[in-house]
Amino acid sequence: MVRSGACGLVIAALCVAGGAVASPAEQFGFGARSQAMAGVGTAVGRGVDTTYANPALLSREPRSEFTFGWQSTRFVLHADGANAPGELSEESLHGTTIGVVVPVPFGGFLEDRVVLGLGVFTPSTTLARARLLYPERAQFPVITDRAHTLNFAAGAGVDLGYGIRVGAGALALAELVGTVVVRTDTTGRVGTAVDDQLITTYAPVVGASWDFAEDTTAGLVFRGALRGDFDVLVQVNDLGSLTVPDLNITGVAQYDPAQIQAEVGRRFGAWTLALGATYKRWGAFDGWQSPTVRCPASQPDCQALVPEPVEFHDTVVPRVAAAYAFELSADARGELRFGYFWEPTPVGEQTGAANYFDNDRHALGVGYGVELAEPLPPIRVDLVYQHQFLAPRTHQKNDSVASDNPGAPSVDTGGHVMSTGVALGVKF
Amino acid sequence: MARRAWLAVAALLWALPAAASPADTFGLGARSAAMGSAVSADVRDFSANYYNPSGLALARGLDLTAGYSYAAHALEMNDKDSRVDPVRGIVGGIVAPGSIGFLPFAFGIATFLPDDRLSRARASRQEDPRWVLYDNRTQLIFISANIAIRPFEWLSVGGGMTYLAATRGSFGISGTAVLASEYDSQLRHEVDADLTTQRYPEFGVTVRPHDRLDLAAVYRHQAAIELDIDAELAGTVDASLAKVPARYALESHTVNAFIPRQVVIGESYRPVDELSINLDLKWVQWSAFKSPVSRSSTTLEVDVPPGLIELPPNPKPTRVEDPGFSDRIVPELGIEYRLAVTPDLTVPLRAGYIYEHSPVPPQTGLTNYVDTDRHVLSVGSGVVLREVGAVLPGNVRFDTYAQLSILPTRITLKDSPADYVGDYRARGTILNVGASVSVGFE
Numbered sequence: 001m002v003r004s005g006a007c008g009l010v011i012a013a014l015c016v017a018g019g020a021v022a023s024p025a026e027q028f029g030f031g032a033r034s035q036a037m038a039g040v041g042t043a044v045g046r047g048v049d050t051t052y053a054n055p056a057l058l059s060r061e062p063r064s065e066f067t068f069g070w071q072s073t074r075f076v077l078h079a080d081g082a083n084a085p086g087e088l089s090e091e092s093l094h095g096t097t098i099g100v101v102v103p104v105p106f107g108g109f110l111e112d113r114v115v116l117g118l119g120v121f122t123p124s125t126t127l128a129r130a131r132l133l134y135p136e137r138a139q140f141p142v143i144t145d146r147a148h149t150l151n152f153a154a155g156a157g158v159d160l161g162y163g164i165r166v167g168a169g170a171l172a173l174a175e176l177v178g179t180v181v182v183r184t185d186t187t188g189r190v191g192t193a194v195d196d197q198l199i200t201t202y203a204p205v206v207g208a209s210w211d212f213a214e215d216t217t218a219g220l221v222f223r224g225a226l227r228g229d230f231d232v233l234v235q236v237n238d239l240g241s242l243t244v245p246d247l248n249i250t251g252v253a254q255y256d257p258a259q260i261q262a263e264v265g266r267r268f269g270a271w272t273l274a275l276g277a278t279y280k281r282w283g284a285f286d287g288w289q290s291p292t293v294r295c296p297a298s299q300p301d302c303q304a305l306v307p308e309p310v311e312f313h314d315t316v317v318p319r320v321a322a323a324y325a326f327e328l329s330a331d332a333r334g335e336l337r338f339g340y341f342w343e344p345t346p347v348g349e350q351t352g353a354a355n356y357f358d359n360d361r362h363a364l365g366v367g368y369g370v371e372l373a374e375p376l377p378p379i380r381v382d383l384v385y386q387h388q389f390l391a392p393r394t395h396q397k398n399d400s401v402a403s404d405n406p407g408a409p410s411v412d413t414g415g416h417v418m419s420t421g422v423a424l425g426v427k428f
Numbered sequence: 429m430a431r432r433a434w435l436a437v438a439a440l441l442w443a444l445p446a447a448a449s450p451a452d453t454f455g456l457g458a459r460s461a462a463m464g465s466a467v468s469a470d471v472r473d474f475s476a477n478y479y480n481p482s483g484l485a486l487a488r489g490l491d492l493t494a495g496y497s498y499a500a501h502a503l504e505m506n507d508k509d510s511r512v513d514p515v516r517g518i519v520g521g522i523v524a525p526g527s528i529g530f531l532p533f534a535f536g537i538a539t540f541l542p543d544d545r546l547s548r549a550r551a552s553r554q555e556d557p558r559w560v561l562y563d564n565r566t567q568l569i570f571i572s573a574n575i576a577i578r579p580f581e582w583l584s585v586g587g588g589m590t591y592l593a594a595t596r597g598s599f600g601i602s603g604t605a606v607l608a609s610e611y612d613s614q615l616r617h618e619v620d621a622d623l624t625t626q627r628y629p630e631f632g633v634t635v636r637p638h639d640r641l642d643l644a645a646v647y648r649h650q651a652a653i654e655l656d657i658d659a660e661l662a663g664t665v666d667a668s669l670a671k672v673p674a675r676y677a678l679e680s681h682t683v684n685a686f687i688p689r690q691v692v693i694g695e696s697y698r699p700v701d702e703l704s705i706n707l708d709l710k711w712v713q714w715s716a717f718k719s720p721v722s723r724s725s726t727t728l729e730v731d732v733p734p735g736l737i738e739l740p741p742n743p744k745p746t747r748v749e750d751p752g753f754s755d756r757i758v759p760e761l762g763i764e765y766r767l768a769v770t771p772d773l774t775v776p777l778r779a780g781y782i783y784e785h786s787p788v789p790p791q792t793g794l795t796n797y798v799d800t801d802r803h804v805l806s807v808g809s810g811v812v813l814r815e816v817g818a819v820l821p822g823n824v825r826f827d828t829y830a831q832l833s834i835l836p837t838r839i840t841l842k843d844s845p846a847d848y849v850g851d852y853r854a855r856g857t858i859l860n861v862g863a864s865v866s867v868g869f870e
Contacts, residue, residue: 244610
């Protein structure tokens with residue numbers, strides 16, 4: 001017999017994580033020039049790119065500039081094995097970049113020393129994504145879902161003199177917190193009372209640079225960790241003699257680790273070379289999933305399911321980049337850019353039931369920029385293409401894993417991430 | 429040159445971030461709020477991002493503003509406080525003018541950042557009384573970014589994009605619920621939710637036909653925050669004697685914080701250099717108002733052996749009544765007198781008045797959207813200091829304002845004597861105060 005019934009469903013404390021995350025910038029770099037140069041910019045960044053790369057370098061900008069850009073990224077990821085799905089269907093990322101750099105026209109000892117900057121990358125359809133799939137599903141959570149997130153960076157740079165610059169800013173986005181209560185109204189119809197709130201989470205960005213020799217600059221930047229939690233408490237009432245415990249729909253929707261990026265850049269005539277590394281503190285992350293049912297104080301040893309822990313470890317990402325500048329005419333300059341970084345995976349081998357796949361990535365960037373000068377219109381156009389190769393990886397499941405697990409008995413993962421973009425800057 | 433600037437305008441319209449509506453209710457910025465928001469033809473500070481983006485191109489130099497505002501509601505139903513939350517937060521922005529070649533160009537950004545939250549979506553049952561224009565719509569962040577150009581000395585145009593966040597998500601729970609010991613239930617969950625973007629544009633134009641007269645027209649598109657939630661609990665109920673397959677599903681759709689389409693025309697007349705007299709007329713399309721009541725449905729399916737478990741009957745889905753709001757035209761009047769105390773010190777004196785006719789029809793039936801007409805009286809003052817030192821080649825401005833909204837009594841008589849809420853009398857006041865400091869570079 002099938003019966004339909006109804007009830008009051010109380011969903012208390014709904015926290016859809018908007019995740020205040022810089023993930024697209026953390027994965028690809030921010031801005032067309034920085035992306036082409038494999039995410040460098042802590043010592044050799046320019047324009048609105050420096051709001052993320054190193055806000056200290058904002059103070060190099062002599063004129064206000066408005067920048068508009070477009071970025072499109074495609075994910076081709078696969079998991080091959082006896083039960084594995086093969087190629088995974090992942091939504092492409094499309095989005096726009098808006099930025100502005102504004103020198104503050106102080107006089108006196110502050111003249112030409114303070115510059116403000118704002119950079120925003122907005123996915124075309126989402127501000128943030130919270131996607132917490134069952135652990136055994138084949139998925140690449142470090143690569144795909146983290147990219148579908150707004151990137152908001154604002155900061156200021158100050159030229160202290162003697163070749164020393166400092167800057168600070170913040171990365172920010174929103175988290176959604178609230179309640180939903182479902183109950184019947186006075187007419188006997190079901191009604192929902194909703195009360196949710198967007199709240200912000202922030203992470204600091206602090207940077208410095210030092211022109212310690214002619215044509216040579218060193219840069220250092222710290223970015224704080226950004227974490228967006230998802231926390232839904234579901235209370236099911238009035239189901240007759242059916243009783244259900246409080247259901248905690250919780251987890252981490254977005255996470256960017258704290259990181260330190262150091263870089264040295266030097267100009268050799270028309271060439272600019274940059275060498276750097278980024279330390280990412282992934283070891284502080286304890287995984288995406290949390291228990292659905294939590295044992296009450298009166299029953300601490302209850303038999304509720306606890307997700308398997310996910311192993312994360314810190315990583316160091318080395319980067320190298322070059323740019324070659326040349327005259328196109330008396331009023332126009334071009335620049336060719338190249339870059340490479342290697343990003344080791346922070347995720348351990350998936351030997352249990354979970355299938356959180358991630359691979360080491362080799363990224364190659366290439367770009368071209370044209371900048372016009374007076375008397376031509378003060379416009380800058382930048383093109384970029386970045387290709388990330390996922391190094392092949394094999395996950396061997398242990399004997400306790402069910403034979404129908406998508407990763408059993410072993411699974412090979414790999415793929416490509418291809419990102420292209422264009423940016424238009426106008427000085428005013 | 430103009431073509432490049434329009435390219436930038438088009439780019440902005442595609443993507444710039446911003447969001448919503450406390451400015452509709454309380455104004456934005458100390459000067460503009462003090463003048464009854466009648467500044468569409470007389471705005472060149474950061475508040476131009478809301479009132480008229482074309483005003484950005486009239487700024488003389490980089491202008492930075494930071495301030496704070498606080499609005500306290502004293503709204504009553506049947507002499508009982510309706511407990512509408514205050515609206516308070518940091519307000520500020522930047523105007524960055526420059527030129528592209530010979531074409532004046534400006535970029536601006538303005539924000540109202542509430543202390544407690546960026547935004548709130550709230551929907552209650554259809555019959556629950558609510559101050560529909562004040563209890564939730566003002567609990568929003570306002571972030572607006574715009575650009576403007578001035579192709580001729582007498583003409584400036586500007587525009588930008590406001591963009592809101594909506595929530596769309598689903599979650600599923602699966603496993604076994606143990607009736608005898610609920611915390612031993614073997615349940616787990618997954619989530620797929622997006623915070624999605626909703627963009628809406630705004631445009632403005634300012635024309636100066638005479639040295640002492642400015643005219644303006646502004647368009648703001650409508651928007652709404654939406655919240656969609658789907659939930660499914662699917663699994664097995666362990667009832668000791670039998671394991672019973674069960675499925676519970678919820679679908680809920682809510683439209684909240686509706687922001688109506690608006691068209692503003694305004695003038696600013698300066699009979700003498702020290703005096704500005706402004707009048708704005710604002711058409712607000714409240715007839716497009718979408719009900720904030722959630723459309724919900726639930727389903728419980730359990731394959732129950734007879735006599736094992738008792739289940740309640742299934743409620744019908746929500747049937748949302750048409751709110752039936754009507755459009756309105758809002759007159760806004762503002763005046764400013766700039767008293768020059770010394771060559772380097774000016775004290776502006778400001779006042780304003782707004783009348784808003786309630787767009788809400790008589791609530792004689794099931795719904796209880798509470799609202800009355802509103803009279804808004806405002807005053808403000810400040811100081812403008814020039815030549816404050818070599819570091820600041822421009823001026824420093826301190827501005828403050830107070831705004832009192834008077835909502836006269838409105839009586840609602842229900843058609844049914846057995847109505848859930850019954851007849852009621854609504855009235856109240858809203859006090860809004862704020863202050864700001866600005867630095868203008870020239």
